[in-house]
Amino acid sequence: YVDKYVEQSQALGLADIFEVPHSAIHIGRMLGEGAFGRVHEATAINMRRMRGTTIVAVKQLKANPSADEVAEFLSEIEMLKGVGTHHNVVCFLGCCTIRAPYLMIMEYVGRGNLLSYLRMVRQELGQPKSRNANHPTGRLLPANSRSASLPRPQSVNYIELKASNQSNELESSASTNNSSSQHATSNGVGARLQKPSFAETTYTIVDDEESFEYILDNKELHNFALQIANGMRFLEEQEITHRDLAARNVLIDNNKTLKISDFGLSRHGIYTNTKTRKLPLRWLSIEAIRDNVYSSKSDIWAYGVVLWEIGTLGASPYPTISNSELIPFLLAGNRLERPEICTPQVYTIMLQCWLEEPEERPTFDALYKVLSPKTTYVD
Numbered sequence: 286y287v288d289k290y291v292e293q294s295q296a297l298g299l300a301d302i303f304e305v306p307h308s309a310i311h312i313g314r315m316l317g318e319g320a321f322g323r324v325h326e327a328t329a330i331n332m333r334r335m336r337g338t339t340i341v342a343v344k345q346l347k348a349n350p351s352a353d354e355v356a357e358f359l360s361e362i363e364m365l366k367g368v369g370t371h372h373n374v375v376c377f378l379g380c381c382t383i384r385a386p387y388l389m390i391m392e393y394v395g396r397g398n399l400l401s402y403l404r405m406v407r408q409e410l411g412q413p414k415s416r417n418a419n420h421p422t423g424r425l426l427p428a429n430s431r432s433a434s435l436p437r438p439q440s441v442n443y444i445e446l447k448a449s450n451q452s453n454e455l456e457s458s459a460s461t462n463n464s465s466s467q468h469a470t471s472n473g474v475g476a477r478l479q480k481p482s483f484a485e486t487t488y489t490i491v492d493d494e495e496s497f498e499y500i501l502d503n504k505e506l507h508n509f510a511l512q513i514a515n516g517m518r519f520l521e522e523q524e525i526t527h528r529d530l531a532a533r534n535v536l537i538d539n540n541k542t543l544k545i546s547d548f549g550l551s552r553h554g555i556y557t558n559t560k561t562r563k564l565p566l567r568w569l570s571i572e573a574i575r576d577n578v579y580s581s582k583s584d585i586w587a588y589g590v591v592l593w594e595i596g597t598l599g600a601s602p603y604p605t606i607s608n609s610e611l612i613p614f615l616l617a618g619n620r621l622e623r624p625e626i627c628t629p630q631v632y633t634i635m636l637q638c639w640l641e642e643p644e645e646r647p648t649f650d651a652l653y654k655v656l657s658p659k660t661t662y663v664d
C-alpha cells in the first residue's frame with residue numbers, strides 16, 4: 286500500500302519497515318478496553334508483506350492521553366518490534382507512529398481472553414443440562430457479539446503503586462474480612478514434582494453455529510498451563526519481563542491456541558519501577574510490591590496466579606484480603622488455596638512459583654519441561 290509520507294519517512298530513516306500508513310487500516314468494531322487503551326477489530330489492506338485484506342486487531346490510546354501515556358505506548362511498540370514470533374505470543378504486525386492517532390497492529394485472535402473463557406465455562410457448570418450440542422449457550426460467543434456477552438476484565442485489578450524508595454501504602458479495598466485460615470501457607474514446598482495434572486472434570490459446550498467446542502477437562506487445563514509456559518519461556522529467553530501476566534491478558538484463538546498479549550508494562554531484563562503507576566497488585570510478587578523490582582521471577586509468580594485462575598475457572602485472587610493486607614499476608618507465609626479441581630502436583634508448582642525468594646522459584650523453561658507430556662516423572 287503506497288503512501289508517499291511513509292515512504293519518505295522510511296527513506297529518511299525516520300520510520301522503519303514496521304511503519305504502515307493509516308490509509309491501509311480500516312477500523313471496525315471495538316473489541317474491548319483495557320486499563321491503558323482500546324482494541325478494535327480492523328481490516329488491513331496490502332499491509333507490509335500481506336497481499337489483499339487481512340483482519341487484524343488494532344490497539345490505540347484512549348482519548349486525550351497524557352504525554353507519559355503516549356511515551357509508554359510508543360515504547361510498548363518499540364519493545365514488540367524486537368520480540369520475534371512465537372505461536373503462544375500475539376504477533377506484532379506493524380504500527381502507525383509517524384502521526385497520531387498512533388496505532389499498534391497485531392494478529393487478530395478470535396476468541397477473546399482466557400479469563401472470560403474460563404468464567405463462561407464456570408457459569409455453564411452452575412447450570413445443569415447444558416452439555417448438549419443444541420444448548421442455546423452454545424451461541425454465547427457469536428463472532429460479532431463477543432465483547433458484549435462476556436464478563437469484562439475489571440480495571441480494579443490495577444491499583445496505583447508508588448515508585449521505588451517510597452513505601453507502598455496500599456489503600457484498603459472494600460473487602461477487609463481477613464480470614465487467613467482460608468488460605469494455604471507456602472511451607473512444605475520441597476516435595477519432588479510428580480506428573481502434574483488437574484483433577485478429572487469434563488465439561489463441554491458445543492457452539493453449533495461456529496463449530497467451536499468449549500471443553501474444559503483435565504487435559505485442556507493442563508494444555509493451557511503448558512502453552513502459557515511455552516510463550517513465557519520464549520519471552521524469558523529474550524530477557525523480557527512481561528509484568529502483567531494474568532488470564533485477562535492471555536488470548537485464545539479458534540484452534541484453542543493461547544497467546545500472551547498486552548505488553549504495555551513489559552521491560553527488558555530486571556526492572557525497578559521508578560514512577561507511580563497503576564499495577565496489577567494481586568498478580569505481583571512480594572519483591573515487586575515491596576521493592577518495585579520486576580524480573581522473569583516476578584513473571585513466574587504471576588504465572589502461579591494464572592494457574593490458580595485456570596484451576597478456579599476464573600476466580601479473583603485473595604477475595605477476602607484488602608490491598609493493604611496483601612503484603613503482610615504474603616510475608617506471613619500465606620498463599621492462595623489449592624483450587625478444588627487441581628491436583629496436589631499442580632498446586633506444588635503454584636507454591637514453587639510463590640516462593641518468597643525469587644531465585645528459588647523455577648524458570649519458565651523448567652516449568653515447560655515439567656508440564657510437557659514428553660517428560661518422564663519420578664515419584
Ligand code: ACK
Pocket residue numbers: 316317318319323324342375391392393394395396397398401431432536546
Ligand atoms: O476478551 P476480549 O475481546 O479480548 O477483550 C479484550 C480487549 O481487546 C481489551 O484488551 C481484546 N484483544 C486484545 N488484543 C486482541 C487481539 N490481538 N485480537 C483480538 N482481540 C484482542 C481482548
